[in-house]
Amino acid sequence: MAAPAVPAPRVGDEPELLTAARSGDAQAAHRLGKLYAQHGDRAAARLWWERAAAGGNVDSAYNLGIWHEKHGSLEEAVTWYEIAAGTGDAEAAANLATLLLEQRGDLEAARGWFESAARAGSRTAARRLALLCEDAGELAAAREWHRQAAGDGDVASAHDLGFLAYSSGDDAETVRWWEYAARGGHADSAYCMGLYLHASRDPEGAEAYYRLAAKSEHAGAASQLGGVALSRGDLRTARAWFEQAAGTGRAEDQRMAGFVCVELGDCAAASHWFGRAAAGGDAESAFNYGLLLIAEFGDLAGGQHWFRQAARAGHHGAAVELGGLLSVAGELGEAQEWLSDPPPPAWGRPAEPELAARAELASAATGRRGDVPLAVTDLTEVLATWDLVTRPLHDHSDVIGWLVERSGVHMSAIEHLASVRGTLLRPGSAPWPGIGEIEHVLATARNLRHRLGIR
Structure with missing residues (x-):
């Protein structure tokens, strides 16, 4: 008593x-x-x-x-x-x-x-x-x-239970706990439920949870809703969502806000967002900022500056554009340096929404307890590469042998890529890959695309 x-x-x-x-x-x-x-x-x-x-x-x-x-x-x-x-x-x-x-x-x-x-x-x-x-x-x-x-x-414990269940492949428990936490006002759980439903090919259900998370000003949810609006051709709504996410300092959303502003004809706003992302080190934004400065404002010096920043960060298009500008300006020595050996083109193909969602969930799962998360862009490239190179194949019973025959890449490397892909798509089937393992299979994915002539 x-x-x-x-x-x-x-x-x-x-x-x-x-x-x-x-x-x-x-x-x-x-x-x-x-x-x-x-x-x-x-x-x-x-x-x-x-x-x-x-x-x-x-x-x-x-x-x-x-x-x-x-x-x-x-x-x-x-x-x-x-x-x-x-x-x-x-x-x-x-x-x-x-x-x-x-x-x-x-x-x-x-x-x-x-x-x-x-x-x-x-x-x-x-x-x-x-x-x-x-x-x-x-x-x-x-x-x-x-x-x-x-x-x-x-x-917060309900949210963690959702991740423990997701990482072990228990879908029912994943949904149970993320739904419970989301109803209790946990914005990250609402966002994760959105990603989970997106990965399960339920875009309408995903959007509902993104909206729930966005009520708590969740930047990731705002970004996803920007993408949803963009897919529907609603540029003004897309701009509002991307700018909300961009305001939290997310470079990818600053870049997307810049793109949408260009489409809407608001070059001053596009310049603002590309400039912020470029100043934060985003090479793609630096390249686009340079293009905008030259095309809309006639600022050749500014364009050259940002092309150089992007090229130094490994941006292929920026190196080529910079080399062209320098050639016209008579600076042939530096122009030749950039044009003769530009950085290789980066992966720029958009992934299917369900693959991008799986990549983000895997990144969040591996970075939960203070560990370094796997990079979303790397995971997305691994998943999207496999999707792309196997698309022509109707019978997937011997997909590895088919890829070995077509590409000449060693079977063990392709098997490793397939295994990591399987873990990302079906969590719990194996432990999460480590950073070194992702780097290895990413190199295999790029080698596959190169040998198959896919850019």
Whole structure:
């Protein structure tokens, strides 16, 4: 049975409380400490809480833990939290665990107190424990604690459960938890549900979730809605969505906003967005900014500057344009440098929406716990390359042999590419690939396109 709540001190109670506290009444001492704390007299509050805690008042022990933590007396804070936590107080156990983990780095002790707090009903402790289990690779235990936290309304744990399910290939659990979190206002879960439905070839359902995420100003959702509007030929709506996403600093959306503004004839706005993205290092935007400056504003020097920036970043078209400008200007030496050995053309074909969605989900899944995420552009290129090079084939029973015969690329390389593609499209069929593995299969994909004459 829970202990009765200690009533808050009332104005005028001081003499009565003081008399009772001096006579050894622990509850009165605790209430007197609260009164002094409310009046800003922290030293007196500490004094009475110490007397109350000595008399067995758990709330005073907990308050003393907070008092010492705020004043930097960490050893004292640990002592008082331990006293309160030892009686089963969930909040004290959670605070003690956090202090031990973040200030002392004592993972083992912290985990024990998080578990004690979680079993006593602390949602916060259940989530922290779940994350510690994830970091230790104990995924079954992580799911158990995430479920407890999510069941108590923690939408962040529900979101994590969605990713754990997605990474293991459990579609039903993925949908269950992302829908639950999205209904609870978790914008990232609404966005992930949109991507999941897009990957499942349900664009209407995806759009509904993107709109739900966009209500919370989710930049990725705004970007997706910009693409939806663009596919419908609604340039003004597309511009609004891309500009919303671009305002958060996303270079790809700044670039798309620039393109849409060009189509709408608003060259000043296009210049603004291309310029921002170019200044942030986006080579494609730098190239387009250079084209815009020359074509619309007659600014040859500005165009040359941005072509050079893009060419140095490996942009093929910028190198060719720069070489042409330099030739006309009589600067034949530098012109020849760019024209004789321009960077190879980059992959520029748009991928099918479901492939792009799978790539983004894989990137998010691999970057969840502070790891470096796989690059969305690289994953998209891997998936889209396979889709492109196998498109002429009607019978896919021996697609690897067919590609080996047509391209001359070694079978093991094509098998590896096919395996990674399968993992990206069917999560859970194998562990997520690492960065080095993606670099390897990306090189295979580019080699395939080169040998098959596909640009």
